[in-house]
Amino acid sequence: MPYIIGIDGGGTKTTCAFQRVENYNHLMRCQSVVVGDGTNVLTVGVETMKKRLHYLINEGLKVYDIQPSEVIGICAGIAGTRLEKDRLSVVQELKYIAKELHLHEGIDITVKSDLFIALRGAMHPENQEGILVISGTGSNAIGLSRTGKLAFNGGWGHILGDEGSGYSIGLQALSAVCKAYDRRESPTQLTGMILARLQLATEHDLIQYIYRDVPNKQVIASLARLVIESSREFDPVAVNILKEAGNELVGLVRGLRRKSDAFHESTPVTVAGSIFMYSDIVRNQFMEGLKEHKLGCYQPAFADPVDGAVIVAMEAIAKQHL
Numbered sequence: 001m002p003y004i005i006g007i008d009g010g011g012t013k014t015t016c017a018f019q020r021v022e023n024y025n026h027l028m029r030c031q032s033v034v035v036g037d038g039t040n041v042l043t044v045g046v047e048t049m050k051k052r053l054h055y056l057i058n059e060g061l062k063v064y065d066i067q068p069s070e071v072i073g074i075c076a077g078i079a080g081t082r083l084e085k086d087r088l089s090v091v092q093e094l095k096y097i098a099k100e101l102h103l104h105e106g107i108d109i110t111v112k113s114d115l116f117i118a119l120r121g122a123m124h125p126e127n128q129e130g131i132l133v134i135s136g137t138g139s140n141a142i143g144l145s146r147t148g149k150l151a152f153n154g155g156w157g158h159i160l161g162d163e164g165s166g167y168s169i170g171l172q173a174l175s176a177v178c179k180a181y182d183r184r185e186s187p188t189q190l191t192g193m194i195l196a197r198l199q200l201a202t203e204h205d206l207i208q209y210i211y212r213d214v215p216n217k218q219v220i221a222s223l224a225r226l227v228i229e230s231s232r233e234f235d236p237v238a239v240n241i242l243k244e245a246g247n248e249l250v251g252l253v254r255g256l257r258r259k260s261d262a263f264h265e266s267t268p269v270t271v272a273g274s275i276f277m278y279s280d281i282v283r284n285q286f287m288e289g290l291k292e293h294k295l296g297c298y299q300p301a302f303a304d305p306v307d308g309a310v311i312v313a314m315e316a317i318a319k320q321h322l
Contacts, residue, residue, distance in 0.1 A: 129267055247289060
């Protein structure tokens with residue numbers, strides 16, 4: 001029985017799905033998965049990426065009792081592959097892996113960006129176009145037109161952009177603590193929560209913590225959880241930070257509309273990422289902004305990014321059987 005492999009390779013983790021091919025036109029959520037470390041090619045490097053993918057594929061074959069020669073297709077959505085040269089390097093490494101593991105001789109290998117497979121997973125099967133907005137540690141947006149053209153917005157990183165992301169929310173929370181101390185803004189319960197989380201005695205300790213100790217962006221982004229917790233207790237400062245984040249994410253869709261006339265008021269718009277998942281305020285503000293400005297039609301995500309990789313792999317194999 002033939003199988004295909006779908007891979008969602010992010011910065012912190014990689015999910016590898018194994019799907020039996022029974023009907024090329026039947027798209028379903030994949031249940032057979034293995035999970036490992038991140039494979040962002042720009043972060044971990046080509047060699048580490050290859051080792052981790054090799055391990056995950058081999059592990060999945062053993063766990064699900066799949067013969068290597070049964071694997072006829074792979075689609076890998078790997079972070080850090082927006083440029084063609086980076087995608088080609090991943091394709092080459094997957095070809096090496098296929099030979100080393102004795103996968104099917106005529107295996108079809110496709111590499112896309114992690115954003116693209118996330119979009120394909122989120123899009124409902126009946127949709128031919130769609131927009132996906134992601135807000136996790138960072139933020140960005142991707143749109144696919146009916147003609148197959150892609151458009152991007154955001155994704156500039158935490159220094160140049162990432163508005164509406166966990167990092168941006170965490171940074172604004174730190175700023176709010178400083179402004180509250182200076183009496184430039186209202187007091188907020190975020191002060192006590194953040195100082196306790198960072199194990200700091202006073203607001204002035206933030207100066208050394210930020211400028212001398214220099215925490216990584218994941219630490220700052222993790223403070224978004226405190227903002228969400230505080231908003232649930234109706235802290236006005238926290239609520240305003242999250243509403244502004246929602247507005248910034250609406251701006252990503254507005255930017256896509258300005259970049260391409262392929263998108264319109266009825267274009268399905270879906271979301272992904274921890275901020276949308278855990279903050280009702282951000283999600284509701286985003287949905288209201290879409291409706292108010294007629295930027296698109298909100299739609300819950302159909303499936304996960306790894307399912308999107310499986311779908312793309314299935315489509316590639318199906319073309320060979322036309």
